[in-house]
Amino acid sequence: MDASLQAFRSLQPCECHQIKSLQYSSTGDVILVVSGNSQAKVLDRDGFPVMECIKGDQYIVDMTNTKGHTAMLNSGCWHPKIKEEFLTCSNDGTVRTWDVNNEKKHKSVFKPRSVQGKRVIPTTCTYSRDGKLIAAGCQDGSIQIWDRNMSVHTKFHCRQAHAPGTDTSCLTFSYDGTVLASRGGDDTLKMWDIRQFKMPLNTAERLPSFFPMTDCCFSPDDKILVTGTSVKKGGGSGKLFFFYRETFEKLYEIEVTDASVVRCLWHPKLNQIMVGTGNGLAKVYYDPVKSQRGAKLCVVKTKRKERQAETLTQDYIITPHALPMFREPRQRSTRKQLEKDRLDPMKSHKPEPPVAGPGRGGRVGTHGGTLSSYIVKNIALDKTDDSNPREAILRHAKEAEENPYWVAPAYAKTQPKTVFAEVEPEDDETDKPEWKKRKI
Template identity: 90%
Template structure:
């Protein structure tokens, strides 16, 4: 814009200019200057490192070095002084630029110890050789120790006790998120516990009896946690929602059918059941009728598939435990003849794996559990043994532990979340010791740890992988939860920190009582009565206690019927019954009114006043004067 144009604009708009002119930059010159500066600084740093290597190597302690800014400034001065002769021809502007363009120090590199011997790695204050942070070392040692010793991962430092009832807790179920626990027992009750909603009083928020008078044998949440499978001593399993309302009930089969595959459901008592790990609508049950059946929640008409375990002779055998594999492709069943049989989920004709003499014949195998890796199967037998099996070689067990007493047909075993331990419980007779929770190493089957739970049998055990907490059901009606404040998550930690809620007292209006010991009797207030005496007094008051009114005596009144009814006949009957006159001698009864009739004639006497003014009565003859020949009909009847 020329001077003429500027003057025209100023004359038109009334001001002389638009402010300062914009600064212009030569980008090529700036880039060239930056390149030269970088080359010069690299050369100076190389010379400084060479001089440093020539000096005797001494370790610098952190206390001998100041802050990052002091260190950087000292290094800058040293570099500028050492390169003074070689850069004598440089301008003062270059020196000022070098001093001003000092970048902030880079953070120290992770994963490698920093020492004064490596000047290239010396970013920040130098540290002595072999120097490490003590906190990091402790954490690394703890992690390494836990990896080497899985016992350190057992969360048993703290525990809480949930009072289910007075009888055996035979079923435990925990939803996948770990928010709710459900317990069932021999008292037919199913109780719901909410860890986030409970306080330190540890009370269940719901209790119900879904299967009437049948003992609860299995409770399990589905893979999504929205429904619960209930297996009791009846022939029909039930599915409940999270609040305890029934969603589905399995149909009962025809008990007169010979081929159990032709019926739509079980015909006798159930033993066990579980959900499919992948398909949230499918579950599995086994029964005393010799079948293992799969079901669909959305179809109540009948089972989806039926599996029939067979003995070595091809006869029917009763399955007492059943489960799915971790991937859901296999179905396993433990039978009363001691065998363990596995089928492909889609092929129910022949078994895919089987071991005929896995446990002692005639005993009830109480639990089958697959490891998290899916290659190992653990079985808890009724012959007081615990065994593990390799799915790739199912002919003989990997490890065996005997002498584990079990009195219950639902004794549990489970794997730890890291797959390195196997947990099971032992049973004891009454007043014969304490039931224990035993931990065995999976590879060697050495007993590495045990917990004395209570003076009753340990029936159920459950190790939740997300919460890292252990739930135990006992034979005296208790459900215990073991946890560690550091290693465990949520669960029992949520409710133990909450204080107990105070019981709500009945709101009563009381008058303030002022004691005046020296007041005159006329100003003295009556002594305050106790609540019990006041209640007894109110009980005697018919208005306050709503005492029912007594029956009406005599004829009814006020719309109420009398004692003997309100009809005429009832009134006459009542008067006849209450009449005390003796009418056995009518003559005497009439003569009682003779005097009143003579003094005040009203009915009969006025009629005979003219014709018969004098009343004539019949004369009574004595028995001596009465002739004996008088006919019978003339004789007076007395």
């Protein structure tokens, strides 16, 4: 990628469905695509499909008995250690883990429940940094965490983490694995110690969020927490807010653009912040000293100039001792040579003209080589003896009467005289009843 930042390929993997989440696997060789339909897809790094999750049976009541999701997906992510495993959550009220090598069935199912034991919809899901825990934020405001190998009962649970009825848009674990940050649809950012999960460690308020996928993430050194804010059209600029993890004091804020900040990612190895906004921009923030590779590689590359097709001419080879018949005249001007090449049918790739008359050498003639065109040309348009059509029809009648060959000999004994039906005069039709009269 050069300074123009043009994509080398663009594709539409999920038809018209909105893409909710994209993530490279831990090894970077495949991409997880979570869209608005019920089937997550895995693509390789060139954009070609690797697997597609199976769709479940929507008429089964118990979601553990069906093989896949039956409603719209909300989020998904890769396992941090096992490169073949990933996680999805859906509006059917389940969180499922999958194996890339087995698209026929999920690996395990987790079903979040409300206080009354009813089904609730998970809006976001994530793995812990060591991959042993699975966390889900739900529409009733709760955060539920399971052991990856124990899918029935939750290991940690907070019922009133955020306001009920709001979509918790993001959960993320710190790099040391003890702290969980949650971005709520109630315009708050909270930080939790999962060992004491009843009360949040810190809370930041008045951070507007209009999107069900607004992110929050930790810095690579685990000291800073960053999130984006949403704005209405004409209501100012979307911002990135940076908070100290220990004290939750606001460290810094960046005005990104005059639209909402939807997604943000602080890459741990590149040490760069990628931001996606509501007006279609994707911005990358980097430090010239502390960042590595990534955007720094693109900035130093100059944009390639496209070579014009008109300047591509054949190289002139000088052969001083060639025989006169093989000697090429010395080129005076590129323009004159291009004009000459244009007139040369071989060099200008002039198409061959159509074949006149009947086809030859496997090529179709001008009138076409099909049977219908042959009939039209040779039979239907045959204008011989067109002066009197009655004579043309009856030209063999006399010969057939004198020397019958086909039909007449069969009736010679039984029907020596030909009897024709007599045509009644039209005047008699007046005496006939209505139903016998001929319709005109």
